[in-house]
Amino acid sequence: MAEDSCQDPIADALQILNLLAGVQPEHLKENESLLPVCHRVAQLPKYQVIFHDETISNYVVNRIFQSQKQKLIPVYMDACGLSKKEAEMLTLFVITGTYNVNKALNWNSNSVWYNIHSILFRFMSGGYERLRKHDTKRETQSI
């Protein structure tokens, strides 16, 4: 699996998501370098055989989850006030949901693909914001 080249993934991950959530689908292609690593890897010819083999899809999505959870768990813990277990389950939700949408779109990054992912980025951005607000409210109540 290719390595993510992001220099400070913990600090940047939600900022990047918020940025992507605000980008119109027709401009998402121009910001392709900001997409999560598994989106980009799936476009590389040498990996396509892996992503199109239905018989190993549970194995592949689990490998992506194992690789990405190291990066995402600290982000969700910090930004949304979640415990490690809660952050791990949110990572699993997001990774497996996104993987299955990519599979249904045949990993084909055409205009439909950019449009659907633009909607998913907005959906997730709204979700993180709601969790952050809930955490802030909890903190205020405990003062």
Next chain:
Amino acid sequence: MAEDSCQDPIADALQILNLLAGVQPEHLKENESLLPVCHRVAQLPKYQVIFHDETISNYVVNRIFQSQKQKLIPVYMDACGLSKKEAEMLTLFVITGTYNVNKALNWNSNSVWYNIHSILFRFMSGGYERLRKHDTKRETQSI
């Protein structure tokens, strides 16, 4: 698969989700009848063998998706201003993400399960709200 007994699923679905999103995890058990049908079915002894068999999990989640998309697609189209294809992909994202979290929690509705689902309900509720706001903004701009 058991039938959902909800009388008006299209009108009620997002209201129920918002209600669940505001319920503390320790009170979620008392509101179990409001949980999506696949959560409840998975607790029934006669269906447990299906939900615990890893070899058919892709088939099972696909059956749930096929069954639930009839109900959810019109809800997402109406409430979030999505096209049919966009609503279908959001349904797939939510169903497969939730299914995989349930699987990781071993379909065991204990206090951890209620806590994680409470977080996911909040996350999804925030996501739908963001899509609704985006749609309203788009409508306002086009006037």
